[in-house]
Amino acid sequence: MRRTLNPGRTVAWIVLIVLMLLTLFPFYWMLRTAFSDNTQLAGNPNSLLPVESTLGAFKRVLGLATVEEAQAQGGSGASVNFWLYLRNSLVVATVTTVCQVFFSAMAAYAFARLRWPGRDKVFAVFLAALMVPPIFTTLPNFVLIKNLGLLNSFAGIILPGAFMTPFAIFFLRQFFLGISRELEEAAMIDGAGHRKIFFGLILPMSAAPITTLAILTYINSWNDYFWPLLVGQQENVRVLTVALGVFRSQTPQGSPDWAGLMAATLIAALPMIILFLAFAKRITNSIGFSGIK
Amino acid sequence: MTATTSAPPGRKRRNLGDLKVALIFLGPATLGFVVFYIWPTLRGAYLSFTQYSLLSPPEFTGLKNYERMIHDGFFWNALVVTVEYVAINIGLQTVLAVLIAMLMYRLTKSITVRAVILLPYLVANVVVALVWYWMLDFQVGIVNQALTWIGIDPVAFFGDSAWAIPTVAGINIWRHMGYTALLVFAGLQTIPPYVYEAAAVDGSTEMKTFWRITLPLLRPVLVMVTVVTIIGSFQIFDTVAVTTQGGPINATRVIYYYIYERAFTRFDFGYASAMAMVLFAILAIVSLLQLRLLRAKESDLS
Numbered sequence: 001m002r003r004t005l006n007p008g009r010t011v012a013w014i015v016l017i018v019l020m021l022l023t024l025f026p027f028y029w030m031l032r033t034a035f036s037d038n039t040q041l042a043g044n045p046n047s048l049l050p051v052e053s054t055l056g057a058f059k060r061v062l063g064l065a066t067v068e069e070a071q072a073q074g075g076s077g078a079s080v081n082f083w084l085y086l087r088n089s090l091v092v093a094t095v096t097t098v099c100q101v102f103f104s105a106m107a108a109y110a111f112a113r114l115r116w117p118g119r120d121k122v123f124a125v126f127l128a129a130l131m132v133p134p135i136f137t138t139l140p141n142f143v144l145i146k147n148l149g150l151l152n153s154f155a156g157i158i159l160p161g162a163f164m165t166p167f168a169i170f171f172l173r174q175f176f177l178g179i180s181r182e183l184e185e186a187a188m189i190d191g192a193g194h195r196k197i198f199f200g201l202i203l204p205m206s207a208a209p210i211t212t213l214a215i216l217t218y219i220n221s222w223n224d225y226f227w228p229l230l231v232g233q234q235e236n237v238r239v240l241t242v243a244l245g246v247f248r249s250q251t252p253q254g255s256p257d258w259a260g261l262m263a264a265t266l267i268a269a270l271p272m273i274i275l276f277l278a279f280a281k282r283i284t285n286s287i288g289f290s291g292i293k
Numbered sequence: 294m295t296a297t298t299s300a301p302p303g304r305k306r307r308n309l310g311d312l313k314v315a316l317i318f319l320g321p322a323t324l325g326f327v328v329f330y331i332w333p334t335l336r337g338a339y340l341s342f343t344q345y346s347l348l349s350p351p352e353f354t355g356l357k358n359y360e361r362m363i364h365d366g367f368f369w370n371a372l373v374v375t376v377e378y379v380a381i382n383i384g385l386q387t388v389l390a391v392l393i394a395m396l397m398y399r400l401t402k403s404i405t406v407r408a409v410i411l412l413p414y415l416v417a418n419v420v421v422a423l424v425w426y427w428m429l430d431f432q433v434g435i436v437n438q439a440l441t442w443i444g445i446d447p448v449a450f451f452g453d454s455a456w457a458i459p460t461v462a463g464i465n466i467w468r469h470m471g472y473t474a475l476l477v478f479a480g481l482q483t484i485p486p487y488v489y490e491a492a493a494v495d496g497s498t499e500m501k502t503f504w505r506i507t508l509p510l511l512r513p514v515l516v517m518v519t520v521v522t523i524i525g526s527f528q529i530f531d532t533v534a535v536t537t538q539g540g541p542i543n544a545t546r547v548i549y550y551y552i553y554e555r556a557f558t559r560f561d562f563g564y565a566s567a568m569a570m571v572l573f574a575i576l577a578i579v580s581l582l583q584l585r586l587l588r589a590k591e592s593d594l595s
Contacts, residue, residue, distance in 0.1 A: 008499070009399075009400070012396055012399060012400055013400060015392075015396060016393070016396040016397070016400060016401075016406070019389075019393055019396075019410070020406065020409050020410065022467075023409055023410060023412060023413060023471065024409060024412070026421075026424045026425065026467075027412070027424075029424065029427070029428055029435060030424050030427075033427065041433065042432070042433050045432075045434075045435065046438040046439070046442070103321040103325065106318045106319070106320075106321065106322065107318065107321075107322035107323070109318050110314075110315040110318035110319045114311040114314055114315045114318070115311045116311045116312035117312065126322075126326060129326065129330045129331070129334075131576070131577060132330065132334050132573065133524070133527075133528060133572060133573055133576050134528065135528065135549055135552055135553075135569050135572065136333075136334065136570070136572070136573045137329065137330060138333075139333075139337055139340065139552075139556055139562060139569060140334075140340065140566075141329055141333050143336075143347065143562070144328075144332075144333070146347070159329070160325075161329075162325065163322055163325020163326070163328075163329070164321075164322035164326055166326075166330075169322065194314045194318070198318070222417070223415075223416070223417035223418065223419075223420075225417065225419050225530075226531065226553075229534075230557065241417050241418075241419045241420075244417075244420065244535075245419060245534065248423060248426075258427055258430075261423060261427065262423075262424070265419075265420045265423045265424060268417065268419075268420055269416045269417065269420045272416060272417075273412070273415070273416070276408070276412065276415045277408075280404060280405075281404050283411070283415070284407045284408055284411055287411070287472060287475040287476060287479065288475065288476065288478070288479025288482075
């Protein structure tokens with residue numbers, strides 16, 4: 001491949017840059033609108049900079065503005081408590097990630113490092129579950145959670161994802177398989193049991209893939225909408241995604257509180273964007289892996 | 294891998310010996326697997342043959358739900374709308390993803406470029422839906438402002454039934470094209486350079502090389518990408534739930550959303566399960582086709 005800039009390469013660069021701008025523009029527009037004054041927004045819809053730049057929208061969303069102030073700015077005035085939803089999202093995503101990754105790692109160890117009859121058959125059954133579309137298991141799972149009396153509880157939201165996903169087990173098993181037998185045997189000669197090998201050898205040696213999996217799990221869990229919508233409607237356990245849907249339906253149809261809505265989406269998206277920026281390399285590199293199953 | 298036991302007579306005992314430890318390590322995952330995957334799958338299949346409103350125990354009604362489906366215009370509409378959505382997604386998203394992947398492959402290995410392209414994929418569907426809902430607003434949305442500026446009449450993206458599905462599809466293509474591009478990009482990197490060198494020696498033009506070499510060699514990846522896209526697209530829900538809620542006049546009442554409505558606003562769980570079963574069957578057929586396409590010839594490289 002030549003590195004000089006011939007006309008073909010120039011055109012290619014322009015196309016790539018346009019595609020990147022197309023990707024980034026909505027994020028900018030979210031930012032620009034969130035910092036705008038809602039009542040002034042309609043009068044100047046195509047200003048590239050925030051219209052009458054203000055923090056009003058954030059104050060409204062975070063419950064720092066009074067009802068009168070909120071209504072004057074075009075908000076519904078209904079109480080929104082994004083701090084609470086932020087906390088709920090944190091609880092759900094953190095507990096789900098820690099449990100799911102840990103239990104999946106244990107299972108992956110059994111599939112990768114232990115020898116027992118029927119192992120590969122059992123693994124195939126776990127993998128086959130990847131084929132079942134979520135909606136199919138969601139309906140009976142909802143009935144189960146309801147019968148257990150766990151609707152509108154953190155347990156109800158977290159439980160189905162807390163123990164494993166077939167993908168997580170598959171992902172970690174691949175890495176565990178690659179660890180050399182000699183190390184394990186040396187540890188065994190030193191008198192280490194399986195528990196010690198798992199915690200002292202396998203887990204530390206797989207820190208990188210485990211971190212990657214944990215980040216992906218966290219992002220997925222944070223962004224999940226359908227399941228928390230079904231089982232976590234009540235305010236005390238409502239997560240950010242569900243709250244956004246509620247917030248959107250609360251804004252009056254005539255002139256929606258666009259600035260407020262964008263401030264809310266920004267608050268919901270920001271933690272994941274920061275997480276992504278911190279681990280961009282790790283995440284982008286893992287995509288190829290997840291594809292080549 | 295051979296057994297590493299020191300004494301041959303102990304071989305069989307040792308094989309079962311690991312089983313005990315394995316059971317402990319598999320315990321939690323198996324519990325979750327059985328309770329939240331296996332059991333609901335079986336129960337879902339059973340519920341599809343019942344009438345069940347959550348209030349009283351399910352009542353077995355045989356194939357009634359499936360017969361009802363045949364005569365349910367909304368169900369067929371939901372299928373047609375979903376297929377329309379899936380078709381737009383596979384077409385546009387695959388083409389765009391291959392384009393982006395090719396551009397990245399030829400131009401830059403930069404992680405930053407890859408990260409930018411991937412960014413939308415890491416933001417919640419709900420967030421993406423709301424941002425586009427705002428940008429595509431009929432009156433003050435920036436897209437319609439831009440259209441007006443270049444002399445085109447504003448489009449009611451969500452309000453016009455002809456536009457609603459392409460709009461929802463476009464939003465999801467925007468979210469997913471980067472992810473798909475990275476999958477294709479990973480595939481491009483597995484093509485050995487000597488293939489291109491040979492083509493260059495033969496005097497093949499850039500376009501010819503792409504159509505005759507790159508694309509055929511990408512086939513396994515493209516099959517996988519297409520299947521992932523189809524399976525994902527059939528399950529479109531979040532965007533519809535946040536923006537159009539099935540409207541205008543059923544134009545975006547996709548199958549997943551219709552199942553959701555039946556189950557959770559009408560508490561018609563039996564019927565909803567039957568429709569989920571049909572969706573399951575469709576996706577299973579797609580997956581089987583993938584296996585067929587991939588097995589037919591593992592890779593054109595060999």
